[in-house]
Amino acid sequence: xxxxxxxxxxxxxxxxxxxxxxxxxxxxxxxxxxxxxxxxxxxxxxxxxxxxxxxxxxxxxxxxxxxxxxxxxxxxxxxxxxxxxxxxxxxxxxxxxxxxxxxxxxxxxxxxxxxxxxxxxxxxxxxxxxxxxxxxxxxxxxxxxxxxxxxxxxxx
Amino acid sequence: xxxxxxxxxxxxxxxxxxxxxxxxxxxxxxxxxxxxxxxxxxxxxxxxxxxxxxxxxxxxxxxxxxxxxxxxxxxxxxxxxxxxxxxxxxxxxxxxxxxxxxxxxxxxxxxxxxxxxxxxxxxxxxxxxxxxxxxxxxxxxxxxxxxxxxxxxxxxxxxxxxxxx
Numbered sequence: 001x002x003x004x005x006x007x008x009x010x011x012x013x014x015x016x017x018x019x020x021x022x023x024x025x026x027x028x029x030x031x032x033x034x035x036x037x038x039x040x041x042x043x044x045x046x047x048x049x050x051x052x053x054x055x056x057x058x059x060x061x062x063x064x065x066x067x068x069x070x071x072x073x074x075x076x077x078x079x080x081x082x083x084x085x086x087x088x089x090x091x092x093x094x095x096x097x098x099x100x101x102x103x104x105x106x107x108x109x110x111x112x113x114x115x116x117x118x119x120x121x122x123x124x125x126x127x128x129x130x131x132x133x134x135x136x137x138x139x140x141x142x143x144x145x146x147x148x149x150x151x152x153x154x155x156x
Numbered sequence: 157x158x159x160x161x162x163x164x165x166x167x168x169x170x171x172x173x174x175x176x177x178x179x180x181x182x183x184x185x186x187x188x189x190x191x192x193x194x195x196x197x198x199x200x201x202x203x204x205x206x207x208x209x210x211x212x213x214x215x216x217x218x219x220x221x222x223x224x225x226x227x228x229x230x231x232x233x234x235x236x237x238x239x240x241x242x243x244x245x246x247x248x249x250x251x252x253x254x255x256x257x258x259x260x261x262x263x264x265x266x267x268x269x270x271x272x273x274x275x276x277x278x279x280x281x282x283x284x285x286x287x288x289x290x291x292x293x294x295x296x297x298x299x300x301x302x303x304x305x306x307x308x309x310x311x312x313x314x315x316x317x318x319x320x321x
Binding site: 027030034037038041043045046049055057063066070148151152155 | 185188189192193195196197199200201202203204207213214216217221222224225226228229307308311312315316319
């Protein structure tokens with residue numbers, strides 16, 4: 001199992017060792033993870049609801065373009081803090097079904113939302129074809145499932 | 157005053173619905189998950205308006221247009237957060253009363269409520285003058301900066317509440 005080796009390496013890495021020894025690091029990192037979640041969720045929601053055709057104040061292309069830096073920064077922060085948290089309890093995560101479900105949902109969410117987002121950025125007019133609305137709705141659902149699976153990790 | 161709040165918390169904690177929620181296998185985690193995820197609706201959406209007030213994002217859009225775009229989501233989030241929050245508090249009222257992080261969170265929430273009230277009663281009254289300008293008046297920027305800071309602090313205090321419980 002190559003993946004298991006990756007998790008073992010992460011647990012033994014300098015970062016993993018630091019996270020495991022520090023008393024406060026996990027709590028701080030988890031709080032930043034949650035703040036990034038709020039930023040990512042709120043901005044993705046604004047862009048997706050606009051793509052679906054609800055809330056038509058700002059043009060769909062301009063909201064997608066303007067919020068892109070926030071989305072990318074929030075995504076960077078959430079992935080970085082996520083890796084840090086995994087490094088604290090790598091093997092626990094590896095064998096946690098909710099964690100596995102979350103990683104699959106995360107991959108699916110990226111695969112769905114990236115092309116939908118790019119299509120929205122490139123759109124010349126302000127019409128929302130059915131496939132773009134559907135894509136935006138599926139993207140929101142996939143991110144919601146990432147969130148639900150993420151919260152479940154702690155319950156298992 | 158504090159004594160009667162304490163008694164209220166103890167009474168609430170022992171009511172039948174609060175006890176049922178506290179002792180439930182699935183309901184408590186479900187309500188907690190709803191509460192955590194709904195923060196994206198409120199804090200994440202209000203941050204877009206705050207960043208417009210600060211002149212960081214959507215500078216070419218009118219402030220009122222951005223507000224119209226995000227406020228329905230913000231109010232939806234507010235409704236979900238308040239109702240799920242009251243349920244979570246009721247289930248753990250006795251513990252929450254003495255939880256320092258929870259006390260800080262409640263104070264921050266009061267500030268987060270007062271901030272927009274002040275904003276709408278002061279600088280917003282002259283919105284027609286600065287609605288379309290990328291650079292908003294200092295008071296508006298102040299309101300945006302305070303709002304974004306408060307919500308970050310509220311999320312941190314909310315997370316810390318569970319660590320202290």
